[in-house]
Amino acid sequence: MSLLEVKNIYKSFGGVQAIIDFSLQANPGQIQGIIGPNGAGKTTIFNVISGIYTADKGSVFLDGKETTNLEQYKITREGIGRTFQNIRLFKGLNVLENVMCAFDPQSKYSIAGGLLPTPKRKFEEKRGREICRHFLEITGLSEYEKEQPSNLPYGLQRRLEIARALTCQPKVLLLDEPAAGLNPTEVSELTSLIRKLSKEIGFAILLIEHRLDLVMNISQIIHVQNFGKTIAVGAPDEVRNNKDVIEAYLGKDN
Amino acid sequence: MELYISIAIQILITVISVVGVFVLTGMTGMFSLGQAAFMAIGAYVSGILVVNLGFPFPAACALAVIFTVFIGFIVGFPTVRLRRDYISLVTLGFGEAINALLNRAAAITGGAAGFSGIPPKTTLTLTVISTIAAIAVVWKFKTSKYGRQCIAIKSDELAAKSMGINVARIKMIAFLLSVAVTAYAGCLYAFFTTYVDPSVFGWKKSADWVIMVFFGGVGSLTGAVFSAAFLTGLPEFLRFLAEYRSIFYAVVVLLVINFKPAGIFGEWELTMHNLQEFKIKAIKAIKTIKKLKNKN
Numbered sequence: 001m002s003l004l005e006v007k008n009i010y011k012s013f014g015g016v017q018a019i020i021d022f023s024l025q026a027n028p029g030q031i032q033g034i035i036g037p038n039g040a041g042k043t044t045i046f047n048v049i050s051g052i053y054t055a056d057k058g059s060v061f062l063d064g065k066e067t068t069n070l071e072q073y074k075i076t077r078e079g080i081g082r083t084f085q086n087i088r089l090f091k092g093l094n095v096l097e098n099v100m101c102a103f104d105p106q107s108k109y110s111i112a113g114g115l116l117p118t119p120k121r122k123f124e125e126k127r128g129r130e131i132c133r134h135f136l137e138i139t140g141l142s143e144y145e146k147e148q149p150s151n152l153p154y155g156l157q158r159r160l161e162i163a164r165a166l167t168c169q170p171k172v173l174l175l176d177e178p179a180a181g182l183n184p185t186e187v188s189e190l191t192s193l194i195r196k197l198s199k200e201i202g203f204a205i206l207l208i209e210h211r212l213d214l215v216m217n218i219s220q221i222i223h224v225q226n227f228g229k230t231i232a233v234g235a236p237d238e239v240r241n242n243k244d245v246i247e248a249y250l251g252k253d254n
Numbered sequence: 255m256e257l258y259i260s261i262a263i264q265i266l267i268t269v270i271s272v273v274g275v276f277v278l279t280g281m282t283g284m285f286s287l288g289q290a291a292f293m294a295i296g297a298y299v300s301g302i303l304v305v306n307l308g309f310p311f312p313a314a315c316a317l318a319v320i321f322t323v324f325i326g327f328i329v330g331f332p333t334v335r336l337r338r339d340y341i342s343l344v345t346l347g348f349g350e351a352i353n354a355l356l357n358r359a360a361a362i363t364g365g366a367a368g369f370s371g372i373p374p375k376t377t378l379t380l381t382v383i384s385t386i387a388a389i390a391v392v393w394k395f396k397t398s399k400y401g402r403q404c405i406a407i408k409s410d411e412l413a414a415k416s417m418g419i420n421v422a423r424i425k426m427i428a429f430l431l432s433v434a435v436t437a438y439a440g441c442l443y444a445f446f447t448t449y450v451d452p453s454v455f456g457w458k459k460s461a462d463w464v465i466m467v468f469f470g471g472v473g474s475l476t477g478a479v480f481s482a483a484f485l486t487g488l489p490e491f492l493r494f495l496a497e498y499r500s501i502f503y504a505v506v507v508l509l510v511i512n513f514k515p516a517g518i519f520g521e522w523e524l525t526m527h528n529l530q531e532f533k534i535k536a537i538k539a540i541k542t543i544k545k546l547k548n549k550n
Binding site for chain 1: 400473
């Protein structure tokens, strides 16, 4: 069984079929891209996997355990980390604290430690800071630790979202349009970061992206979605030459 | 002198209550319009334990706080799962229900006539120590993992869940801490005035406290403490304005909310680190001014 198995999921909102029979298997070290025009149901797929929506039909398994109808925070703790298309960092917390929030559910001190300076609290806070600083370093954010996220340039905010998702210690990482709004230099930095993560830490990475060059470049498998349906699955080269895909992206030749 | 001590105690008791409300409203983004009812429970229970059952004052306080937290848990259990705006409605209803109960259960509470004969145990020293302790505990809470998760929930509940944060649990913890602090303020209040009646614990009091948190700064404990002291003290020192002082009060609050929506302190906290930064900035500013003067 694969690390992440999504089996025949369906999701509709009122009369709109957002996902129709979507399936996917992901393994450690693998990068898969999900592409498609706006409104194709890409983000809905992520929202079902991460538990923000429950699927109408179908199931999701993570590491052999069914997570289909679990609460969202429990799914995260099972090992799914994600970023958001429209950046959702925490206001009122600095860069390090933002990342610490993702560590806090794993932190092991009790309410007593929450109210008083116990040794356990000191120890766990230090452990947390070390782990978080490690992920800030990987994403190249070490020097911005004390900044407010809203003061960072867009590209760094996107990286901070990734650092925060990494701190959840996930097995599967869902990246929702991580390159949106980035300039070409930032995109190439991001590409090498995603490659590094997949290689060194061995996540299974799912990537929603509009920039075809980026997706084609780093994904091993690509799913093409259109109006909720999967119209093609395969290696980048196969997908690139697929007739349906060309039609969906460029329109039909009359 | 007596008068000043009495004013100081009143101010400090309000500071403790507002520090409690800060945990709920300032940190977690939940609005309780029934918070004063928890103060009432703390005040009545501790009072009744001492006067009718002969408990010593400290034990009565401890029991009153524990009992109020228990009531808070019952109210909070269905409430913390609701959307933020519904929480205000539920707590408003709860607060008014407690008020009605205190009025009706005259055999135990004295009804609308109030409950009297409570011995005066709240001294200035006790109140000062309690205030410092309350601020210290809430500060420790704010800088702990719980505090960070509260702030994350206030900022973006969905993203918080995606980070593995158990939102209902964290909200409950914040709610209960806030209830405990407010209940303790209630104990101090009862043994200060030696007489409690239901009318002072209405929703207006709860709303006052929420205003104080906003006035001081939406995310600042420093601000909550400052504004509770300032806004409670202000009417006392404006006695010569007689009835006009509530107008003055309203104008001050309106001005701040209009021109500084994040409150006076915003998210700024009074810490050694921030003071140092402030000092560096001030020195820089003075230097630039001096340079400009020299040029002229």
